[in-house]
Amino acid sequence: MSAESSAADSKGAGGNTARPAYLRMLLLALVLMATWLLWSGFFKPLLIGLGVLSCALTLYLVRRMDFFTREAFTLHYDFRLLRFWVWLGREIVLSSLQVARVVLRRRIEVEPILVDINAGNLSTVDQVLLGNSITLTPGTLTLDMHEGRLRVHALTAEGAAALEEGEMQRRVAALGRR
Amino acid sequence: MTVLVEILSWVLLTLGGISVLIGGIGALRMPDLYTRMHAASVTDSMGAMLVLGGIMLQAGWSLATIKLITILLFLLLTSPTSSNALASAALLAGTRPIAEAKQEPGEVQ
Amino acid sequence: MYYVVTIATLVTMDLALIRAVLGPSVYDRVLAMNMFGTKTVLLLSVIAFLYGRPDFLDLALAYALINFIGVLAVLEFFRVRSLRRQAEQLEEAGIE
Structure with missing residues (x-):
């Protein structure tokens, strides 16, 4: 690098x-x-x-492995990360309920959608953080990450809409700011 | 106070068992690989959080709790990584999600 | 009450095994085995408290590590295989 x-x-x-x-x-x-x-x-x-x-x-x-000579990223392990985790935990609970509703229906009828998210304004580390947070919440799954664009596979239209609204991205961006 | 913690921990454990089960049922019922991964992530993140959280309340402040927190953190940090590796390997092998048909032709690829 | 979680986890492991047997693709099987592994970690942690043996927690962490590395290794193997297959196809197309 x-x-x-x-x-x-x-x-x-x-x-x-x-x-x-x-x-x-x-x-x-x-x-x-x-x-x-x-x-x-x-x-x-x-x-x-x-x-x-x-x-x-x-x-x-x-x-x-050149870990020390290379300029590695530093995350800020302050209370903001903790607050982000709490928020992420709430999102996980809410989207788990959505997925559970889909799973427990008598007939499985899913309409998964692919969504492209532009995360070019984030740094590489924050893009990875965003992609992993998306994958961690049930109902949304990061398929591919290429040049700041995340391709997301969403199980429900609501999940896709919530992602495109971009709250998670804003929070990750706020996490990266000094 | 202790009774309250006890009740809360049993509630968490029961809910954890239920969500683990829902994820398992989903992994069996869903139509294609990518939708199955959504169901599996219910057990991986939600189930793990609830079950390990319930046990943590039982353990109280002890060495076991620190170990449980380590296990939970490790599971939550690695499960998106392995899902991502699985999705990209499947995409590379040519497994198309059923969702792709719904996109405009220009958007795909 | 630990029994509820234990039974739920065991049933889910069975469901994952059924998915692994049904397939249909290799990746479904890998997904099922990954699920089986994380459920094993949960089961070990619950058993640690069910039988009052905290040393099972060490086993749970070790299993989580092994499961993660194992899944990544298997996926890397399949990834290289599909890359090689694509390269062969390209080569054949170039010759004709």
Whole structure:
């Protein structure tokens, strides 16, 4: 990935703070070790040693994948993401009810529609976030993502209309803004 | 208070069981692959949320809850990825959704 | 009450298996197996509490990881196969 494109990616992803590589490595090591301790629950020297060894191996592999030298995206893990998840949870509940109504009818009669959504104003990370959120809500499914256009397969006309109205897109865009 | 949590957790678990079941029935009854994926995503996101949420209320604040949250987060993060991989692989192999017929000819492709 | 969820999950796994047997395409079967896998994760978590054995949660997470990687691996395999088939068709068309 060239420097320009990654800079463009990170622009909309919410202001890259550009932490130095060694700091990110240290952070990852800490998170990995905490995870190991959480899941193992034993504090014997042998097991902790094994944990340190696995963390070192993981760090080595991740380094070989150029994770640290490349400008990676940074999401903002603040309360806005949490609020988005709560909203997404509500959407999932509502659209699950819609799909359940279709499934439990005596005769299955579905009229699925394909909808194209233009998400060119979002950064790449936010486009992925939008596509995955669409897939996660039952009744809508992202088939393809190409040059900022998402092709969405919707089970019901209501679901398609809700997507074209664009509330989810607005919320994802608001998430990316600083 | 505890009784309330108990009742809420049983409600969540029952609703979770029902939505898992609805997704299974849908995956069997729907006419084509893509509509079946909609039904499967009911079990994947809604069912998982309700069932694991109900168990979390039973577990209270403990190590088990953290593990359950990890499992739920992992399921919710990976299930769109695998659905997407499935849809794109099926499209590439030439499985057309029945919805495509309803589009204007110029729009397809 | 855990039994309700356990039975619902088991029935859904059966339904997914029926879908896997009926097919008709390979991708329907992959979808069914993916569903079967996520239901296994839910079942393991419920069983952990049904029998009071929290270590089943570790199994559930490990199963979720394996299921995800497995589905992606199988799909990649089929994707490469259909790409190769398309390339062969193009080649045949070019020769004639």
